[in-house]
Amino acid sequence: MASISTLPIPTRFADSFSTEPHIPERVIGERRSYRTIWVSDIHLGTRGCNASLLIDFFDHVDCETLYLVGDIIDGWRLKKRHFWPPEHNDVVWRVLKRAKRGTRVVYVPGNHDEMVRPFDGFDFGGVEIRREAVHETADGRKLLIVHGDEFDAVMLAHRWLAFVGDAAYTALMKCNVMVNWVRHKLGLPYWSLSMVAKHKVKNAVQFIGRYEEVVAHAARSRGVDGVVCGHIHSAEMRKIEGTEYYNDGDWVEGCTALVEHHDGTMEILHWAKEVAARNAPTPLPLPAAA
Ligand SMILES: [Mn+2]
Numbered sequence: 001m002a003s004i005s006t007l008p009i010p011t012r013f014a015d016s017f018s019t020e021p022h023i024p025e026r027v028i029g030e031r032r033s034y035r036t037i038w039v040s041d042i043h044l045g046t047r048g049c050n051a052s053l054l055i056d057f058f059d060h061v062d063c064e065t066l067y068l069v070g071d072i073i074d075g076w077r078l079k080k081r082h083f084w085p086p087e088h089n090d091v092v093w094r095v096l097k098r099a100k101r102g103t104r105v106v107y108v109p110g111n112h113d114e115m116v117r118p119f120d121g122f123d124f125g126g127v128e129i130r131r132e133a134v135h136e137t138a139d140g141r142k143l144l145i146v147h148g149d150e151f152d153a154v155m156l157a158h159r160w161l162a163f164v165g166d167a168a169y170t171a172l173m174k175c176n177v178m179v180n181w182v183r184h185k186l187g188l189p190y191w192s193l194s195m196v197a198k199h200k201v202k203n204a205v206q207f208i209g210r211y212e213e214v215v216a217h218a219a220r221s222r223g224v225d226g227v228v229c230g231h232i233h234s235a236e237m238r239k240i241e242g243t244e245y246y247n248d249g250d251w252v253e254g255c256t257a258l259v260e261h262h263d264g265t266m267e268i269l270h271w272a273k274e275v276a277a278r279n280a281p282t283p284l285p286l287p288a289a290a
Contacts, residue, residue, distance in 0.1 A: 022086030040069030040230025041250035070110020070147030099126030110147035139264030148229030216240035
């Protein structure tokens with residue numbers, strides 16, 4: 001039997017899980033209660049991880065079952081470079097605390113945290129590690145829970161998706177101006193770099209669509225009603241030829257979670273938008289007409 005010390009979580013952090021978190025848990029009256037919550041692609045251990053938004057999310061919600069649908073810790077990146085700010089510890093602290101308080105926590109490792117996969121079947125601090133899981137909704141539907149990299153033959157999803165980012169697109173547009181200034185000086189015709197970028201975006205959109213179909217098809221062949229996955233950082237819920245496809249998104253770009261209400265209704269929560277709405281100044285009442 002493998003010991004806990006062989007888990008990819010650095011042991012010197014293990015002590016801090018039992019103490020208080022860096023960002024104290026906020027007491028927010030009654031927390032929003034859901035039957036189930038799915039989050040994935042948190043990528044702890046990378047700069048891209050939006051840990052503070054996720055901490056805010058955890059402090060506002062409660063659930064009976066929490067599924068961690070893979071790429072929770074980015075072992076690939078951690079192997080290359082050590083990056084572990086206190087907020088990342090706080091995410092782990094909150095998950096373990098939740099398990100301690102009685103929430104069922106199921107961790108389905110992804111490709112970036114594949115070093116957790118050999119622990120399939122183990123329970124670590126109240127967290128069940130499973131290669132995949134089947135969830136039954138309140139209205140009796142069976143959903144297969146997988147990270148989803150097994151359906152991504154090319155494993156290039158993230159690279160393609162990078163082109164979807166507005167910032168990357170804006171930078172390309174700026175680049176386009178410079179490239180064409182040089183081309184003009186050299187007497188060369190106009191060449192659109194943004195067109196190349198748009199082509200990549202179109203490919204990314206096609207990639208997502210194809211991926212969703214492949215996953216839904218695989219779920220159907222397994223005899224379940226639907227599937228919940230992550231991996232491609234693109235939150236979605238739609239029916240594909242009778243099979244329900246759910247993707248809980250990510251906490252790098254979209255900052256989304258998939259939730260099941262107590263009656264079995266599913267919803268995607270866009271947490272960045274919720275926080276923005278919460279912090280928006282309340283509009284002043286219009287002055288009464290003179
Ligand atoms: Mn992944």
